Amino acid sequence: MYSFKNDYSEGCHPQILQLLSKYSLIQQKGYGEDDLSNKAKALIKQKIQSPNASIHFVSGGTQANIIVLAASLRPHESVVAARSGHICVHEAGAIEATGHKIEMVDTETGKLTPNHIQGIIDKFEDHHMTKPKMVYISNATELGTIYTKEELKNLYVFCKENKLYLYLDGARIGSALASRQNDISWEDLAQYTDVCYLGGTKNGALLGEAIVILHEDLKKDFLFHIKQRGALLAKGSLLGIQFYGLFSEDLFMSLARHANEMAYLMADSIQKKGYLMLTPVASNQIFPILPNDLIQKLLLDFDFYIWKKINAEQSAIRLVTSWATEEKFVRDFCNIIEGYDLM
Numbered sequence: 238m239y240s241f242k243n244d245y246s247e248g249c250h251p252q253i254l255q256l257l258s259k260y261s262l263i264q265q266k267g268y269g270e271d272d273l274s275n276k277a278k279a280l281i282k283q284k285i286q287s288p289n290a291s292i293h294f295v296s297g298g299t300q301a302n303i304i305v306l307a308a309s310l311r312p313h314e315s316v317v318a319a320r321s322g323h324i325c326v327h328e329a330g331a332i333e334a335t336g337h338k339i340e341m342v343d344t345e346t347g348k349l350t351p352n353h354i355q356g357i358i359d360k361f362e363d364h365h366m367t368k369p370k371m372v373y374i375s376n377a378t379e380l381g382t383i384y385t386k387e388e389l390k391n392l393y394v395f396c397k398e399n400k401l402y403l404y405l406d407g408a409r410i411g412s413a414l415a416s417r418q419n420d421i422s423w424e425d426l427a428q429y430t431d432v433c434y435l436g437g438t439k440n441g442a443l444l445g446e447a448i449v450i451l452h453e454d455l456k457k458d459f460l461f462h463i464k465q466r467g468a469l470l471a472k473g474s475l476l477g478i479q480f481y482g483l484f485s486e487d488l489f490m491s492l493a494r495h496a497n498e499m500a501y502l503m504a505d506s507i508q509k510k511g512y513l514m515l516t517p518v519a520s521n522q523i524f525p526i527l528p529n530d531l532i533q534k535l536l537l538d539f540d541f542y543i544w545k546k547i548n549a550e551q552s553a554i555r556l557v558t559s560w561a562t563e564e565k566f567v568r569d570f571c572n573i574i575e576g577y578d579l580m
């Protein structure tokens with residue numbers, strides 16, 4: 238049984254494990270103050286061309302979202318997000334538990350536009366209501382779609398005009414930037430967001446996310462927020478070492494490119510057979526709509542989520558590839574699809 242259920246079924250890339258092993262018995266300063274964490278931060282700042290960015294490593298995505306949102310918002314302020322966004326559907330109310338309301342909007346493809354946000358702003362009247370202050374997007378989105386540079390820039394400009402912070406959850410930023418449709422550069426990412434995080438967990442690290450704060454107002458006392466949420470690891474060097482490994486050569490992007498290529502192989506084979514996709518193919522998550530009996534056949538050898546019932550005969554499934562996905566299994570999967578109605 239081979240899994241296309243997610244992009245965190247494997248441990249980490251061998252180069253990362255080697256680095257962890259190499260530095261394991263070398264004493265490091267605690268709480269992320271070690272040399273390798275500093276070097277990793279310098280590499281990321283260079284990559285995004287933002288020498289003044291403030292960078293912090295944490296262990297997971299929900300943790301990053303909780304800390305960023307709770308640190309950025311005052312008690313009465315809210316965050317706007319797509320209803321399909323990770324903070325709305327898969328974080329067990331973690332954001333609401335910090336006391337902040339999420340203003341959810343329906344979207345077709347998981348992507349927010351200025352129009353969506355305008356709808357929320359228009360509803361805001363006065364101090365009897367929560368005040369929208371931050372916009373949460375993810376790239377790639379929960380539906381595998383990605384933002385274009387123009388879309389990101391428009392959102393950022395709109396946020397500035399309306400005194401909102403723009404926060405980009407980059408749990409899958411590697412896959413988004415490595416997409417064949419992508420036109421956002423690392424520099425753009427820093428230029429058109431106020432804060433974002435770069436996901437290591439789903440892109441070759443054992444675990445870890447790098448929070449990148451760009452807006453001056455959001456930098457102050459951030460370490461206190463990390464500490465108060467129990468996220469300042471004594472062995473923080475373990476996160477720094479992994480990001481050092483991911484960014485010292487081109488490992489981060491080459492792993493993301495592999496994940497995408499595996500997804501494209503599947504998508505091409507599925508589309509060649511005439512099957513449709515629920516959302517456009519762009520990153521390492523794809524959502525083909527297949528006949529239910531083909532899905533049952535595939536489930537005999539492969540694990541994946543059935544995402545959504547389309548009608549009595551068809552459902553959309555979610556296929557996720559990763560930096561570690563083996564092409565052989567992708568080919569086996571495609572062979573079943575390609576041979577389906579020939580039997």
Ligand SMILES: Cc1ncc(COP(=O)(O)O)c(C=O)c1O
Pocket residue numbers: 296297298299300323375378379406408409438
């Ligand atoms: C976009 C996005 N944000 C955040 C997370 C949460 O990450 P974690 O499970 O590490 O808390 C995920 C995980 O799937 C995700 O896809």
